Amino acid sequence: MNENKPHILVVDGMALLFRSFFATAHSGQFFRNAMDVPTNGVQGFARHTMSAISIFQPTHLAVCWDMGSKTFRNELFADYKAHRPAPAPELIPQFDMAREVSETLGWKSYGIKNMEADDLIGSLVETWKDEAKLTVVSGDKDLLQLLKPDVSIALTKKGFTQYDEYTEARFIEGYGITPKQFIDMKAFTGDSSDGYPGVKGIGPKTALKLIQEYGSVDGVLAAKENLTAGLQKKLNAEEEMLMISRDLATIHCEIKLDDPLEELIIPEFTVETAKVMEEQGYSMIAKQGLPVSPF
Structure with a gap:
């Protein structure tokens, strides 16, 4: 690994926003601002990102967002994420x-209508994989498919500071x-959380064994006659759903996201930044950015 390479931290903004919201919402702590608008998710997202910056020490940062609840995947399968509560x-x-807030802090943000944050993360990995080291912060195991020699996935584990970090080798x-x-x-x-069934009756252990032995979905289907009668029956019944x-499950990595790398440089958190955060009602962000508060 070339240590002189830029190091891009790619943050799944939606994952950190939801995680931060639910961490305090269950106890009714919404940290309302002067206009009585809750800020618990926003402040948690920013503080989580700031902690990740201090843990992983990146030189550059990109934050990825979903833009609305419907994407091209709903056209592929109407029930995709349909059962999730509002x-x-x-x-x-x-x-x-x-x-x-992300933009005010000078963090480069990406959000494209009809695409999920995952697809933007995948496209950033594809864009920069040869020129930079990348660390992706999310709670979503689907992103493990993006692992490459200089790409690691840090899955949120506990609080703002504990991660389960995967490399390609691991x-x-x-x-x-x-x-x-x-x-x-x-x-x-x-994926039950995304609302699509795969093949009914095939769990992770069997699926892993099939891929280890036959390499891919196509490899398994080509070798169908070698499988047990039970497996053949399940595949025959669910082949369309399998495809x-x-x-x-496939993250799309072909979106053009090749802004100049300088646009992703992480700006310094200054007294001025803290002042702006404080004025906007985000005192926890101001305090975390400047541990010795000027206020």
Whole structure:
């Protein structure tokens, strides 16, 4: 690994916003501002990102956002994420507020209508994988398919500071398949949180075994007659859903996100920045950015 390479921290803004919101919402702590608007998710997202900057020591930063609840995946499969409850009323105003805070802090933000944050993360990885080291911060295991020699995925674990960090080598050693083959594994298992079923009756252990042995969804289907009668029956019944699930599990990495790298440089958090945060009602962000508060 070239230590002189830029190091880009890619943050799943939605994952950190939701995580921060629910961490305090259950106890009714919404940290309302002077206009009585909740700020718990926004402040938690920013503080989590600031902690990640101090832990991973990146030189550059990109924050990725979903833009609305519907994406091209809903056209592929109508029930995609359909069963998820509507966001809490206290969270709704914080979607725009979080993006605004991100921009005010000088953090490069990406959000594209009809695409998920995952697809933007994948496209940033694809864009910069040869020129930079990348660390992706999220709570979403789907992103493990993006692992490469200079790309690691840091999954949120506890609080603002604990992560379960995957490298490509750790993934291959643990799963016995490549990160790309993780897509095929998900095609069989589906994803209950995203609302697509994969192949009913095939769980993670069987799916992993099939991919280890036959390499891919296509490899398994080509060798169908070698499988047990039970597995053949499940595949025959669910083949169409298997193919749809593979499409849904695949992160799209071809969006053009090649802004000059200088635009992703992390600006210094100054007394002026803290003052702006304080004025906007984000005193916890101001305090974290400048541990000795000027106020």
